[in-house]
Amino acid sequence: MRRLFAPLSLTLLLAAGCAPAGSEPTGAPAPTGRQAAFDERATQVAAAWQPGPSWSDGYIPLQEPTMTVGDPGFTPETRTAFQAGWYREQIPLPTDQPEDGTIQFPSDTLTVPLVSAVEAYRELDRGDPPACGGRPTNPATPPAPADGPDTGVSTSPPTACTPLTVTAVELDSVPVRTSRGEAAVPAWLFTIAELTAPVARLAVAPTAVAVPPEPTAPTAPLPEELVGALDLRAVDDATLTVRLGIGACDTGLTPLVHEQDDVVVVGGAVTRSTGVCTEQLLLAPVTVQLTAPLGERTVLDVLGGGPLRLTTD
Structure with missing residues (x-):
């Protein structure tokens, strides 16, 4: 099982009071x-x-459809780009409609339609970062010349302004928390030049995704x-x-x-x-x-x- 971790600012271990109802030993004191x-x-x-039935029979994901697979080795800049959805592709993305895929639940499977790689990328890419050095975009307000008057306002470009570069893509599956436990769900895996792990975008077509x-x-x-x-x-x-x-x-x-x-x-x-x-x-x-x-x-x-x-x- 793949383990997911997040930084903890407070960690408390609960060692008691967590048994299912009716499972306490005979004579155990009632909680107060x-x-x-x-x-x-x-x-x-x-x-x-x-x-309702879709909770146990359908596909209801309980996490975001975009995720990293493994340790991405984020820097502050690449983390900002990932969270903002800033990408640029350096390869032609497949437009072919893939065959139906299979979601593997702990005790069952479900066949679902999938989206193409280019459709997944459209959902992955949520726009461009602000203009800064090294990126060919036109800032709304160009910086003042270096020898111009000092206005008291910094004209230095933001540091977190670089998109993530897609260099390859493949169809695979990733572990996803769902209404039916952790399942292996089809996903497009995008290789990113700036990261040490791919970025996955779930490939299940919207028509097959039920709502909680x-x-x-x-x-x-x-x-x-x-x-x-x-x-x-x-x-x-x-x-x-x-x-x-x-x-x-x-x-x-x-x-x-x-x-x-x-x-x-x-x-x-x-x-x-x-x-x-x-x-x-x-x-x-x-x-x-x-x-x-x-x-x-x-x-x-x-x-x-x-x-x-x-x-x-």
């Missing part, structure tokens, strides 16, 4: 306090999650001491890295998890500040250890009740 409030809310979230259902959150407000999750940052067997949304003055962050056979509900608990604090949302990565590998289970947010997407930027 924040854990009890979380379990009650998580049980409601799990019961409300009724996604709208979640149904519990009607009761989230208890004051609990916080919700925004996304998944890594999935490594039974270890999840998620980002929780906390306040700027919150302390004592503790990740919480509720496991069932078909879903995993995640969130956290904090101690709220009683003083004056700015209304600022911070993203805090935390690590959660499950009692069993995630597999095909869906990870849900305890706040809104929706499935978490895998983000690797």
Whole structure:
């Protein structure tokens, strides 16, 4: 299994309170306090999650369709270009319509139509970077001559203005987080001169991509001491890295998890500040250890009740 990692600003290991409902040993003490409030809310979230047949029979990706395959060796400039979608091709891109491809799920397969390499590139390339030295574009406002008057405004071109150069392309498959677990999905792999790993653009035609259902959150407000999750940052067997949304003055962050056979509900608990604090949302990565590998289970947010997407930027 390919492992995805992201830098962690906060890593907390959860060693208890994460067994599936009903799996506690006989005589185990009932959860109290924040854990009890979380379990009650998580049980409601799990019961409300009724996604419909396409969730288990169709193809619903839970991550972005553009990704790197392996360590790309980003510099600040190439990372900016990747995130902005700045590309230039140095080869003719195939326009032929490929044959249908196969998505390999953990326990099933699905045949889907694919797009051509040139169609995938059109979705990959989202425009040109701003003009700067070495790139033949016309800046809207040309810099003043070197011997001109000093206006007090820097006329130096931005450093992150170079597109990524496509030198080759091939059709392959890449691991993708989906509603049915991690699947091998057909993708066009673009070799990039400035990177040490290719950039993949998923090749499944839009007509074959289903849309995640709208979640149904519990009607009761989230208890004051609990916080919700925004996304998944890594999935490594039974270890999840998620980002929780906390306040700027919150302390004592503790990740919480509720496991069932078909879903995993995640969130956290904090101690709220009683003083004056700015209304600022911070993203805090935390690590959660499950009692069993995630597999095909869906990870849900305890706040809104929706499935978490895998983000690797």
